[in-house]
Amino acid sequence: MIEVKHLKKGFGDKPVLKDVSAVMEEGKCNLIIGSSGSGKTVLMKCLVGLFQPDGGQIFYHGEEFTTMTDDRRKEVRKEIGMLFQGSALFDSQTVEQNVQFPLNMFTNWTTAEKRKRVNEVLERVELKDAHKKFPAEISGGMKKRVGIARAIVLNPKYLFCDEPNSGLDPQTSLVIDKLIKELTDEYKITTVINTHDMNSVMEIGDKIIYMYKGEKEWEGTNKEIIFSKNQRLNDFIFASEFLRDAKDMRMLEQAGKIDNDRNMDELMK
Amino acid sequence: MKFITEFGRYLLMLKGMISQPENRHVYWKEFMHQCNDIGIGSLPIVAIISFFMGAVSTLQTAYQLVSPLIPKSTIAQIVRDTVLLEFSPTLVCIVLAGVIGSRIASELGNMRVSEQIDALEIMGINTKTYLVAPKIVAALIVIPLLIVVSAGLGIWGGWIAGKASGILSSNDFQRGLLGSFQPFNVYFMLIKAYVFAFIISSVPAFYGYYVEGGALEIGRASTKSVVVSCILILFSDYVLAAILL
Numbered sequence: 001m002i003e004v005k006h007l008k009k010g011f012g013d014k015p016v017l018k019d020v021s022a023v024m025e026e027g028k029c030n031l032i033i034g035s036s037g038s039g040k041t042v043l044m045k046c047l048v049g050l051f052q053p054d055g056g057q058i059f060y061h062g063e064e065f066t067t068m069t070d071d072r073r074k075e076v077r078k079e080i081g082m083l084f085q086g087s088a089l090f091d092s093q094t095v096e097q098n099v100q101f102p103l104n105m106f107t108n109w110t111t112a113e114k115r116k117r118v119n120e121v122l123e124r125v126e127l128k129d130a131h132k133k134f135p136a137e138i139s140g141g142m143k144k145r146v147g148i149a150r151a152i153v154l155n156p157k158y159l160f161c162d163e164p165n166s167g168l169d170p171q172t173s174l175v176i177d178k179l180i181k182e183l184t185d186e187y188k189i190t191t192v193i194n195t196h197d198m199n200s201v202m203e204i205g206d207k208i209i210y211m212y213k214g215e216k217e218w219e220g221t222n223k224e225i226i227f228s229k230n231q232r233l234n235d236f237i238f239a240s241e242f243l244r245d246a247k248d249m250r251m252l253e254q255a256g257k258i259d260n261d262r263n264m265d266e267l268m269k
Numbered sequence: 270m271k272f273i274t275e276f277g278r279y280l281l282m283l284k285g286m287i288s289q290p291e292n293r294h295v296y297w298k299e300f301m302h303q304c305n306d307i308g309i310g311s312l313p314i315v316a317i318i319s320f321f322m323g324a325v326s327t328l329q330t331a332y333q334l335v336s337p338l339i340p341k342s343t344i345a346q347i348v349r350d351t352v353l354l355e356f357s358p359t360l361v362c363i364v365l366a367g368v369i370g371s372r373i374a375s376e377l378g379n380m381r382v383s384e385q386i387d388a389l390e391i392m393g394i395n396t397k398t399y400l401v402a403p404k405i406v407a408a409l410i411v412i413p414l415l416i417v418v419s420a421g422l423g424i425w426g427g428w429i430a431g432k433a434s435g436i437l438s439s440n441d442f443q444r445g446l447l448g449s450f451q452p453f454n455v456y457f458m459l460i461k462a463y464v465f466a467f468i469i470s471s472v473p474a475f476y477g478y479y480v481e482g483g484a485l486e487i488g489r490a491s492t493k494s495v496v497v498s499c500i501l502i503l504f505s506d507y508v509l510a511a512i513l514l
Contacts, residue, residue: 077393088384
């Protein structure tokens with residue numbers, strides 16, 4: 001579990017995070033959503049220690065992260081895996097070398113053991129024939145998979161994903177979401193995802209935190225979000241006509257007023 | 270004020286890279302990789318520049334020494350000392366500042382912009398130790414070797430040019446090379462090489478490591494690192510000459 005208490009962060013005179021408190025639940029997909037500039041990326045970077053907060057506390061399993069010694073922080077970071085928006089793969093290394101890098105750095109395994117583990121995780125993310133390819137030779141979706149494979153190769157307790165669906169087509173986005181959800185459940189990882197993608201919110205958001213202008217505006221589950229009365233959240237999530245209709249349908253469906261299959265033809269009219 | 274801030278960050282970067290490596294084997298591989306990139310990668314350009322530098326200095330020295338009272342072997346002495354004291358360490362290092370410096374700055378800048386440095390930080394790796402230190406250590410080992418090779422090739426170039434143009438014979442050249450030779454000149458060349466190697470590797474690493482923005486800023490950082498390195502090389506060249514000669 002990751003707990004954030006009264007977190008503050010600003011750049012120059014501009015406050016970006018204003019007294020944010022939240023709990024990232026253990027073994028679940030915790031989604032941070034919000035419009036551009038709402039502070040979700042800054043919140044994530046504070047959580048992983050890339051930014052030093054101006055105030056407040058971050059606790060990893062009850063241990064304060066913000067005031068840890070560098071050595072202890074390094075130890076905690078070994079339990080963190082992160083998927084970056086642009087995948088952040090090492091250009092000069094092949095897919096296999098990218099995934100093997102954390103093993104080379106932090107284990108004393110033999111080459112055969114490392115290769116076995118790399119094959120395992122690449123197979124798990126459904127990348128079997130890309131071992132010898134360089135990042136420049138693979139697609140955006142494949143890069144995300146390699147990024148995920150690298151993030152989970154050391155069996156982390158926490159997985160952070162910064163906009164995992166950006167730049168991907170809807171179908172690949174769904175595949176990546178499904179993969180993250182499966183890995184979260186399979187390895188009991190505490191996953192924190194920073195996203196704009198409404199499919200992700202509805203499909204894998206065990207817990208959703210909505211950020212607005214540097215503050216936590218709303219939190220709940222993907223079931224609760226449909227019935228939320230928060231106007232800002234509704235404006236953000238159900239921004240298009242299509243999504244508003246989908247919401248109405250889901251509300252009617254959940255209230256038992258329509259049977260999705262039976263009434264579909266009628267609704268299409 | 271900005272200069273003091275930047276200098277402070279530069280010193281902090283240097284301080285930050287002194288830490289225990291997470292895995293010696295991986296660091297050793299990275300160090301060897303840098304030695305190869307800096308040393309073998311720069312060898313062809315160093316060889317070409319040095320050879321022609323020596324050849325041209327023979328021809329130009331001969332052109333200026335018109336008095337029949339001055340023995341021809343003096344040309345070789347002048348070429349030798351010029352190559353050892355100035356041309357090989359300073360001129361070659363200025364070229365290396367462009368070749369190696371821009372590569373280091375753009376490599377680290379690209380890693381910063383594409384979040385590869387952040388990825389390493391999150392893994393729990395000290396990125397200054399892993400990315401900057403091997404470059405500086407490799408430069409400190411390889412660049413003085415390149416300068417020694419450069420001095421040898423420069424003198425050889427001078428010899429070939431002298432012989433080919435008929436300005437002075439091999440015997441004259443060899444007599445000149447051995448005449449009034451001061452071993453301190455070689456030490457001075459090596460001292461310069463170490464100082465310049467540190468500048469060539471650490472200044473571009475600083476500009477690349479702290480780059481902010483996108484592709485445009487990487488280009489700017491690369492150019493700035495080369496300009497600053499060249500100025501610092503020339504300034505320290507003067508300071509060393511004033512102190513040691």
